[in-house]
Amino acid sequence: xxxxxxxxxxxxxxxxxxxxxxxxxxxxxxxxxxxxxxxxxxxxxxxxxxxxxxxxxxxxxxxxxxxxxxxxxxxxxxxxxxxxxxxxxxxxxxxxxxxxxxxxxxxxxxxxxxxxxxxxxxxxxxxxxxxxxxxxxxxxxxxxxxxxxxxxxxxxxxxxxxxxxxxxxxxxx
Amino acid sequence: xxxxxxxxxxxxxxxxxxxxxxxxxxxxxxxxxxxxxxxxxxxxxxxxxxxxxxxxxxxxxxxxxxxxxxxxxxxxxxxxxxxxxxxxxxxxxxxxxxxxxxx
Numbered sequence: 001x002x003x004x005x006x007x008x009x010x011x012x013x014x015x016x017x018x019x020x021x022x023x024x025x026x027x028x029x030x031x032x033x034x035x036x037x038x039x040x041x042x043x044x045x046x047x048x049x050x051x052x053x054x055x056x057x058x059x060x061x062x063x064x065x066x067x068x069x070x071x072x073x074x075x076x077x078x079x080x081x082x083x084x085x086x087x088x089x090x091x092x093x094x095x096x097x098x099x100x101x102x103x104x105x106x107x108x109x110x111x112x113x114x115x116x117x118x119x120x121x122x123x124x125x126x127x128x129x130x131x132x133x134x135x136x137x138x139x140x141x142x143x144x145x146x147x148x149x150x151x152x153x154x155x156x157x158x159x160x161x162x163x164x165x166x167x168x169x170x171x172x173x
Numbered sequence: 174x175x176x177x178x179x180x181x182x183x184x185x186x187x188x189x190x191x192x193x194x195x196x197x198x199x200x201x202x203x204x205x206x207x208x209x210x211x212x213x214x215x216x217x218x219x220x221x222x223x224x225x226x227x228x229x230x231x232x233x234x235x236x237x238x239x240x241x242x243x244x245x246x247x248x249x250x251x252x253x254x255x256x257x258x259x260x261x262x263x264x265x266x267x268x269x270x271x272x273x274x275x276x
Contacts, residue, residue, distance in 0.1 A: 005178045009186040016190055016213055020197030025205045032209060035190075039220055046183070046227040051235045058242055059216065063249050070253045071205060074260055122230035132232040133239065140236070144243040151247030158254035 004045055004106050011099050012038040018095065025071045029064060030096040036060040037103055044110065050126035183224030190217035204259060204266050208252045215245045 015035035022028040036059045043052035086092070133141060194213030201207060219238040226234015256266070263270045 002178045005182075009182075012186065013189050013193065016193045019213070020193060020201065020206065020210060025203070028206065028209060032213070035213070036216065039190075039216060042183070042186070042220065043223055046178075046223060047230075048223050048227060048235050051223055051238050054239065054242060058246065059212075063212065063246060066249055066253055067205070067209070070256060073257070074266065121227055124227070124230065124232050124235060128232045129235050129239075133236055137236050140240055144240055147247050148243060151250045155250040155254040158251065158258055 004110065005042060007102065007106060008038045008041040008045075011035075011102060012042070015096070015099055026068070027092060029067055029071070030093065031099075033060050033064050034096045034099045034103070036064070037100065041103055041106055041110075044107075045121075047121040047123045049123075050129050180224065180228045183227075184221055187217045187221035187224060190214075190220065202268050204256050204268050207268060208249060208256065211252075212245060212249065215241055215248075 012035050015031045015038065019028045019031035019035060022031065036055060040052040040055040040060070043049075043055060191214050194210045194217060197210035197213065198207055201210065219241040222234040222237040222241065224234070226232065226237075259271055260266060
């Protein structure tokens with residue numbers, strides 16, 4: 001079972017190295033998503049299934065989609081269609097696809113073994129995490145909500161457009 | 174079934190991922206890649222928390238990872254809004270083009 005850990009760790013490091021050396025942002029995002037998925041497999045076999053699910057849903061799902069949105073917004077130009085066509089070239093997505101396929105094989109193996117984690121590792125399920133999160137750590141949850149509100153207000157203020165911000169700051173001063 | 178993974182192997186993986194992220198932060202000049210490298214480093218720090226929490230069978234590591242995740246979400250939303258502003262002002266994503274304080 002610990003081989004699964006080492007294979008996932010190797011995939012994570014390889015995909016991260018590929019992610020920071022790509023010239024095209026979308027290729028880098030593909031490799032980084034594979035890296036996040038392999039870290040999620042590591043979480044799963046370390047006995048933290050709830051955090052593994054959060055890693056896939058929030059990191060690979062939500063945060064990476066934000067990145068993809070911004071990359072797509074910035075690349076709107078006459079060459080965008082040509083670029084889109086080049087992304088459908090198998091040479092681009094075959095690397096992340098192979099790495100993700102290895103992860104799928106690992107996940108299938110884990111599911112068939114009906115194993116929640118490594119043999120010597122205690123499984124810490126979502127129930128224990130929830131009880132601790134809203135018990136001793138409830139102040140941290142409140143602080144996190146304030147932080148998210150600050151992020152929301154900040155992103156809204158910055159996203160309104162340059163002219164309006166200049167006028168608003170001039171009106172204040 | 175083999176024995177559990179030693180604690181230091183997980184921490185070494187987290188350290189390597191953090192170092193790769195730091196390397197990317199230092200060598201890349203594209204703002205998108207700088208944000209991506211910050212995400213890699215945050216993820217590596219969260220991995221270290223979960224590995225240490227799993228070693229002792231406690232929930233605190235996972236809870237710290239949830240807080241790191243929240244922080245990463247807030248940081249990336251503001252960061253990407255800043256990237257859009259930079260692109261509107263300078264028409265480029267080069268971080269070196271934003272070295273003037275003059276608006």
